[in-house]
Amino acid sequence: MRAQAPKAIQCIAMAIAGLLAACDQDGSLEHPGKQTYERYCFACHASGVAGAPALDDTEAWTPRLARGRDALLQSVVQGMPPGMPPKGLCNTCTDERLLESIDYMIESITTGE
Numbered sequence: 376m377r378a379q380a381p382k383a384i385q386c387i388a389m390a391i392a393g394l395l396a397a398c399d400q401d402g403s404l405e406h407p408g409k410q411t412y413e414r415y416c417f418a419c420h421a422s423g424v425a426g427a428p429a430l431d432d433t434e435a436w437t438p439r440l441a442r443g444r445d446a447l448l449q450s451v452v453q454g455m456p457p458g459m460p461p462k463g464l465c466n467t468c469t470d471e472r473l474l475e476s477i478d479y480m481i482e483s484i485t486t487g488e
């Protein structure tokens with residue numbers, strides 16, 4: 376947990392830069408994870424309900440993001456008792472769907488939207 380992970384951060388930053396570039400080319404392009412996020416994750420993560428890290432709380436997210444998308448996906452699939460429910464309450468979501476919504480969140484965290 377306390378391992379230095381500048382490489383991981385760099386990696387995430389580059390992935391985000393790529394995603395943003397894709398968006399800029401077409402302003403109407405909607406992120407594939409947006410719908411899932413707005414339906415399931417938004418309720419807790421928009422403002423930080425029940426100890427959920429809010430999307431504008433960059434400080435809370437930095438160490439989480441540093442662990443990488445795979446680790447985040449694992450937390451989301453399994454849940455993080457007591458606050459974070461398994462699959463973020465999207466019981467019909469595939470791992471891929473969940474990963475898309477995580478990506479959407481990562482993007483929002485970093486751009487501060």
Ligand code: HEC
Binds near residue numbers: 415450457477
């Ligand atoms: C009922 C409220 C709630 C909902 C709904 C919810 N979350 Fe969470 N989430 C939390 C809480 C609380 C935490 C912090 C858990 C902790 O650190 O103990 C958290 C943590 C996380 C984390 C950080 C995991 C980590 O390893 O640090 C991610 C990523 C995440 N949520 C994604 C999602 C996604 C994606 C969805 C929708 C599919 C979602 N959450 C829906 C409450 C929620």
